[in-house]
Amino acid sequence: MFEKEKLESIRASVKEYRERLEAQVKKRPERQAEFVTDSGIEIKTLYTPEDIAELDYERDLGFPGSYPFTRGVQPNMYRGRLWTMRQYAGFGTAEETNARFRYLLEQGQTGLSVAFDLPTQIGYDSDHPLARGEVGKVGVAIDSLEDMETLFEGIPLDKVSTSMTINSPAAILLAMYIAVAEKQGVTPDKLNGTIQNDILKEYIARGTYIFPPGPSMRLITDVFAYCSKNVPNWNTISISGYHIREAGSTAVQEVAFTLADGIAYVQAAIDAGLNVDDFAPRLSFFFNAHLNFFEEIAKFRAARRLWAKIMKERFGAKNPRSWMLRFHTQTAGCSLTAQQPMVNIMRTAFEALSAVLGGTQSLHTNSYDEALALPSDESVLIALRTQQVIGYEIGVADTVDPLGGSYYIESLTNEIEEKAMAYIKKIDELGGAPEAIEFMQKEIKDSAYRYQMDIESGKKVVIGINKFQMEYEKPKNLLKVDPAVAERQTAKLRALRERRDNQKVKQVLNNLREAASTKENLMPLFIDAVKAYATLGEICDTLREVFGEYRQQIVF
Amino acid sequence: MSERPIRVLVAKPGLDGHDRGAKVIAQALRDAGMEVIYTGLRQTPEQIVEAALQEDVQVVGLSILSGAHMHLFPAVVEGLRAQGADDILVVGGGIIPDEDIPLLKEAGIAEIFGPGTPTTEIIRFIREEVAKRAQKEEGKQ
Numbered sequence: 001m002f003e004k005e006k007l008e009s010i011r012a013s014v015k016e017y018r019e020r021l022e023a024q025v026k027k028r029p030e031r032q033a034e035f036v037t038d039s040g041i042e043i044k045t046l047y048t049p050e051d052i053a054e055l056d057y058e059r060d061l062g063f064p065g066s067y068p069f070t071r072g073v074q075p076n077m078y079r080g081r082l083w084t085m086r087q088y089a090g091f092g093t094a095e096e097t098n099a100r101f102r103y104l105l106e107q108g109q110t111g112l113s114v115a116f117d118l119p120t121q122i123g124y125d126s127d128h129p130l131a132r133g134e135v136g137k138v139g140v141a142i143d144s145l146e147d148m149e150t151l152f153e154g155i156p157l158d159k160v161s162t163s164m165t166i167n168s169p170a171a172i173l174l175a176m177y178i179a180v181a182e183k184q185g186v187t188p189d190k191l192n193g194t195i196q197n198d199i200l201k202e203y204i205a206r207g208t209y210i211f212p213p214g215p216s217m218r219l220i221t222d223v224f225a226y227c228s229k230n231v232p233n234w235n236t237i238s239i240s241g242y243h244i245r246e247a248g249s250t251a252v253q254e255v256a257f258t259l260a261d262g263i264a265y266v267q268a269a270i271d272a273g274l275n276v277d278d279f280a281p282r283l284s285f286f287f288n289a290h291l292n293f294f295e296e297i298a299k300f301r302a303a304r305r306l307w308a309k310i311m312k313e314r315f316g317a318k319n320p321r322s323w324m325l326r327f328h329t330q331t332a333g334c335s336l337t338a339q340q341p342m343v344n345i346m347r348t349a350f351e352a353l354s355a356v357l358g359g360t361q362s363l364h365t366n367s368y369d370e371a372l373a374l375p376s377d378e379s380v381l382i383a384l385r386t387q388q389v390i391g392y393e394i395g396v397a398d399t400v401d402p403l404g405g406s407y408y409i410e411s412l413t414n415e416i417e418e419k420a421m422a423y424i425k426k427i428d429e430l431g432g433a434p435e436a437i438e439f440m441q442k443e444i445k446d447s448a449y450r451y452q453m454d455i456e457s458g459k460k461v462v463i464g465i466n467k468f469q470m471e472y473e474k475p476k477n478l479l480k481v482d483p484a485v486a487e488r489q490t491a492k493l494r495a496l497r498e499r500r501d502n503q504k505v506k507q508v509l510n511n512l513r514e515a516a517s518t519k520e521n522l523m524p525l526f527i528d529a530v531k532a533y534a535t536l537g538e539i540c541d542t543l544r545e546v547f548g549e550y551r552q553q554i555v556f
Numbered sequence: 557m558s559e560r561p562i563r564v565l566v567a568k569p570g571l572d573g574h575d576r577g578a579k580v581i582a583q584a585l586r587d588a589g590m591e592v593i594y595t596g597l598r599q600t601p602e603q604i605v606e607a608a609l610q611e612d613v614q615v616v617g618l619s620i621l622s623g624a625h626m627h628l629f630p631a632v633v634e635g636l637r638a639q640g641a642d643d644i645l646v647v648g649g650g651i652i653p654d655e656d657i658p659l660l661k662e663a664g665i666a667e668i669f670g671p672g673t674p675t676t677e678i679i680r681f682i683r684e685e686v687a688k689r690a691q692k693e694e695g696k697q
Contacts, residue, residue: 118572121571131571132627133626133627134571134572137623137624206574207597247574247576334576337672339672372651373653445579448576448579448580449583452580464672465672480653552596552597554594554596556582556594
């Protein structure tokens with residue numbers, strides 16, 4: 001990046017500067033013995049051209065919209081259109097969530113993001129014994145196509161893009177979405193959105209798995225294959241580092257483990273006979289935006305460059321869209337405190353800013369009351385307004401990658417990429433992500449413990465927890481899910497089971513059972529099954545019979 | 557007085573898969589010299605009670621973030637009582653609304669540790685409560 005002579009002269013002056021610095025520090029010690037990022041990367045007092053002497057602008061940064069995409073995936077980024085403001089929402093019944101969706105769309109939100117309750121995520125109907133106490137709690141309860149129809153009532157599916165946080169039964173929920181669209185007269189090629197559909201991170205960090213890795217990977221490649229032909233604008237997976245970070249990983253581990261999972265999906269699809277350029281343009285990612293501001297910005301840039309290299313060099317993808325890492329970001333839930341909750345508004349704003357400076361395609365900002373309950377209408381509005389202030393008022397969206405070229409940011413981007421690559425190599429040696437689940441779990445657990453101990457020792461400051469504590473008022477208007485939701489939902493389910501053509505249901509489930517033990521693509525069978533109003537639990541039970549269930553290895 | 561270390565079962569009832577807190581606490585208790593057994597995810601109250609009896613623990617720590625605590629925490633205490641194991645100390649943590657805490661305590665959960673609680677506070681509480689219960693037992697004999 002710099003002329004050799006210039007660099008030598010800078011090196012000489014840096015040396016001089018260091019002497020002056022030492023004298024200063026001797027006189028006045030610095031406020032910490034060492035400065036490190038949350039990933040443990042050493043932070044120097046000052047960064048100079050010396051720190052990025054090896055950086056080659058064209059090779060390492062290039063231009064936004066072209067390889068290796070360090071500076072962003074579009075040539076003009078937010079000057080054309082701001083990121084999608086997509087608040088994750090869902091609770092109670094489909095009716096209640098439908099009302100929240102309409103409220104958010106009226107307030108200027110530009111995409112929907114559905115939170116499902118835990119029974120839905122694990123493929124149990126609301127009347128399953130294990131669903132006791134969980135129905136409608138952390139998301140909306142969806143038992144059948146009937147619920148899905150209610151969820152999207154009055155929302156034109158050719159106009160909004162919808163993200164669904166669903167993993168193990170993702171293919172079935174996508175089938176329901178396709179069926180609802182058909183009822184609205186919207187053909188699958190008009191559908192925009194994302195299913196999370198990332199099973200590896202469920203084993204690694206989030207715990208909502210159903211089937212063992214083999215059949216789970218098959219469901220994912222079935223979705224890739226089906227959508228590449230029939231639902232061409234659908235993001236068929238959102239490979240998620242978010243939960244890996246929430247489980248306690250560092251930023252470096254978040255990049256490494258997420259991309260390692262991505263590598264496993266690409267490999268599985270290639271092994272299933274797909275052409276990489278047929279599905280890779282529809283892969284998307286999901287990252288966390290945590291508190292360590294510059295490290296987060298560098299993390300997004302490093303992830304983008306690393307993925308571009310992996311797709312081009314490792315998998316030989318030819319289509320530039322296959323090289324692009326497009327991602328959604330959510331601010332860090334685990335960084336929020338129950339103490340002095342209004343301070344969370346600031347935390348979230350800074351995290352969101354780092355995501356924007358890192359070039360995110362869509363963003364969810366957390367609500368300040370989330371360490372206490374599900375967000376209320378009021379708190380979710382402030383969270384959305386936070387994004388709008390960043391987008392419309394402070395000018396940071398007016399030029400592309402404004403921190404590109406910063407000595408510190410570029411040096412940190414390089415370092416994160418290097419350290420993440422070392423992890424990916426290690427995971428490759430273990431046989432790939434599905435084989436390295438326990439290794440990753442252990443690394444995450446150790447980081448989580450270190451983080452907690454750093455807070456308890458005061459090495460890491462958290463306002464309201466270990467510094468500047470005070471008495472504070474708890475927010476009122478916390479959202480409480482109506483305990484009658486479970487009863488309403490099970491009554492609805494009972495009525496549906498009586499009303500539908502049960503002979504037909506039996507038949508579609510039998511067809512599914514047979515197909516599941518062959519290599520046939522299961523997507524068309526899921527669409528048939530949901531249209532016959534077979535429930536999610538019935539469909540998943542049919543698959544459980546064939547695939548079995550995953551048993552967790554306990555690592556702690 | 558026996559020198560036996562305190563034995564704790566850390567359990568995740570319900571379907572909630574977020575076990576960062578459970579694992580951090582399990583490790584902190586272990587580092588504090590306790591013997592810790594972690595059940596893993598998706599345990600029913602019945603399974604937790606059975607594990608507590610089998611492992612002969614003095615303490616059961618429950619962690620839940622999904623909002624199902626009102627169904628699942630009291631069920632564990634009731635299960636232990638039904639087995640005559642009401643000497644086992646049951647504590648809980650996670651995202652628990654303030655107004656639920658008195659109800660959970662009434663149901664027999666000794667303490668609820670909310671977000672931001674230092675692990676040292678949990679360790680201190682467990683040590684004190686277990687010692688109190690041991691004294692009571694000695695008094696009885």
